[in-house]
Amino acid sequence: MELTVTDLAVARGGVPVLEGVSFTLSGGEALVLRGPNGIGKTTLLRTVAGLQPPLAGHVGLDREAMAYAGHADGIKATLSVRENLTFWADVFATDRVGEALAAFELEPLADRFAGNLSAGQKRRLGLARMVVTGRPVWVLDEPTVSLDVDAVAMFARAVRAHLGGGGMALLATHIDLGLDEARVLNLAPFRARAPEPDDFDGAFL
Ligand SMILES: Nc1ncnc2c1ncn2[C@@H]1O[C@H](COP(=O)(O)OP(=O)(O)OP(=O)(O)O)[C@@H](O)[C@H]1O
Secondary structure, eight states: OEEEEEEEEEEETTEEEEEEEEEEEETTOEEEEEOOTTSSHHHHHHHHTTSSOOSEEEEOSOGGGEEEEOSSOOOOTTSBHHHHHHHHHHHHTOOOHHHHHHHTTOGGGTTSBGGGSOHHHHHHHHHHHHHHHOOSEEEEESTTTTOOHHHHHHHHHHHHHHHHTTOEEEEEOSSOOSOTTOEEEEOGGGBOOOOOOSSTTGGGO
């Protein structure tokens, strides 16, 4: 399996932010998107994950192959940690709850209400959902926010295990994850140019 992104242009709030983005990701590979705040990393990830349409270009893999984790953890506060993961296992028809609990060291917290977890623990639960989905492409937006050093290492191990099983990971992060094998794509050259006004003089009248 391969994720091929071709000449993608993406917009936020109707405004083009990136254009001409192309890359290929094969099984076992990770790609880290880099660029300053506001360049369009989130917009690009959402488009690749199929959550919004591209302005132009093509994402050559069905959205059913993608598991997306954005800024919100997507956690149900009144369910326990285990119940949250079981809910997602039912949605994705997998049996990976035990594996997900282990990967993010959530067993001691399994019976706690998710709403009572700390911010970093909630983030671990949100990321554990990726394991539960069983989907090959993990699309991760700033996955390490709120994580301490040990949890960042835990996350890197989970990504590596996913890659080891033939999965792929596309992530935006400002920190060094210690994933030395990951390729890096700097988005600065793909910043969308402001459109030329049709009537330059008229714009000042
Ligand atoms: N609802 C909106 N309407 C118009 N513009 C928006 C909207 N939401 C975001 N933007 C703008 O779109 C651009 C791209 O935002 P995006 O969140 O994709 O950037 P980012 O690279 O992920 O940023 P960060 O590193 O801060 O998370 C930014 O300039 C942002 O201000």
